[in-house]
Each structure stands twice: as C-alpha cells, then as structure tokens.
Amino acid sequence: MKILHVPLKLISAINNKVLALSQGVALVAIVVMVCAILIQVFFRYILNNALPWPDELARFCMLWMTGLMAPVAYRHGAFVAIDMLPELLGKRSAALLSLFLLMLSLLVLVMGLKLGFKHVNSGFLFASSSLKLPLHLIGFDAIKVKLAYMYASLWIGLIMLTVINIELMLRNIISLFGGDPSQVAPLKPLNDNSTTDETGEEITAESRSIGRVS
Numbered sequence: 001m002k003i004l005h006v007p008l009k010l011i012s013a014i015n016n017k018v019l020a021l022s023q024g025v026a027l028v029a030i031v032v033m034v035c036a037i038l039i040q041v042f043f044r045y046i047l048n049n050a051l052p053w054p055d056e057l058a059r060f061c062m063l064w065m066t067g068l069m070a071p072v073a074y075r076h077g078a079f080v081a082i083d084m085l086p087e088l089l090g091k092r093s094a095a096l097l098s099l100f101l102l103m104l105s106l107l108v109l110v111m112g113l114k115l116g117f118k119h120v121n122s123g124f125l126f127a128s129s130s131l132k133l134p135l136h137l138i139g140f141d142a143i144k145v146k147l148a149y150m151y152a153s154l155w156i157g158l159i160m161l162t163v164i165n166i167e168l169m170l171r172n173i174i175s176l177f178g179g180d181p182s183q184v185a186p187l188k189p190l191n192d193n194s195t196t197d198e199t200g201e202e203i204t205a206e207s208r209s210i211g212r213v214s
Contacts, residue, residue, distance in 0.1 A: 075164045
C-alpha cells in the first residue's frame with residue numbers, strides 16, 4: 001500500500017504543525033482561565049463585589065482549551081476506551097474492528113461539522129452578556145463579543161478531529177496490509193514516558209492510537 005504513503009506523510013506533517021500550535025494556544029487558554037477564576041474568587045469572597053465577566057471568560061477559555069486539546073488526545077489514543085474486545089481478538093481482527101470504528105467516527109464527525117456550522121452562524125445573532133472588547137480604553141466604544149466566537153471552538157475542534165480521523169484510518173489501512181506507518185510518518189509521543197504491555201514490549205503512541213477502541 002505504498003500509494004497511501006504520500007497522503008499519510010502529507011496529512012501527518014499538517015497535523016504535527018497544527019497540533020503543536022493548538023497545544024500552545026490551549027496552554028494560554030488554561031492560564032487565562034485560571035487567572036479569571038482566581039480574580040473572581042478574590043472579588044467575590046474577599047471584596048464581596050463579584051465582577052460580571054470572569055465567569056464567562058473562564059467558560060470561553062475552557063471551551064477553546066477543550067476544542068484544541070481533544071484532537072491531540074484522539075490522535076494519541078488518550079481518550080477513555082474499552083479495549084477488552086480488541087485484546088481478545090487477533091491482531092488483524094482487532095485492526096479491522098478499529099478501522100470499522102474509525103469509519104463510524106468519521107460519519108459522526110461529518111454530521112457534527114454540518115450541525116456545528118449552523119450553530120456557529122446562529123451565534124452571530126447574539127452577543128455575550130459581559131465579555132467586551134475594551135476599545136473604550138483607546139477612545140472607541142466597547143464591542144460585545146459575539147457568541148459565535150465561543151461556539152467556534154468546538155467546531156474548529158471537530159474539523160481537527162476529522163482530519164486526524166482520516167490520518168488514523170490511513171495508518172490503520174497500511175498496518176492491515178503489512179506495512180509500518182510509524183516508519184512512513186512517525187507519530188511523536190506526547191511525552192518521553194514509554195509504557196510496556198504484559199510481554200514487556202513497548203507500547204508506542206502509534207499502537208495506542210490505532211489499536212484502542214474509543
């Protein structure tokens with residue numbers, strides 16, 4: 001299945017760049033979220049004068065953090081999974097089951113993209129009750145943040161999940177035909193802490209992402 005090597009290399013390279021960026025943005029989002037929560041705790045319980053915007057800002061950041069980090073977890077097989085059945089099956093049968101589930105996941109993701117696009121568009125009709133762009137600080141009127149920018153977090157996440165799902169399907173197909181996708185496009189682990197299975201064989205990010213049933 002060498003014909004699949006080129007698209008796998010391309011889509012893997014794109015995902016590497018996009019997910020590296022998404023992890024950085026998600027890190028900023030979680031820092032801002034924690035700061036907003038601490039500010040609200042201080043004003044609510046110390047000064048007894050709760051602010052209107054920290055709660056909504058924290059939710060805004062939480063949604064973007066989720067939308068940007070879910071694809072990272074999905075690519076590396078870090079979602080909660082029931083892997084009892086694949087472990088009972090042979091290697092090839094487990095790979096076929098995984099491919100079938102990836103195809104079902106792709107169908108769900110495509111439906112989610114269509115519904116999500118409509119939901120994001122509806123968000124332009126409504127504005128946040130408390131979040132505003134502080135343009136009044138430079139002499140202009142403050143502008144309320146449209147809810148569409150909050151809804152877009154999950155829609156962007158669905159787009160990334162769809163692309164990653166296609167990459168995982170390519171890796172699975174190559175494995176089914178005896179190839180080694182990790183040699184074509186290595187999947188860099190999230191950290192350097194490798195684990196081993198019952199036989200002592202190292203479990204890589206590649207095997208987790210392909211073999212687990214989410």
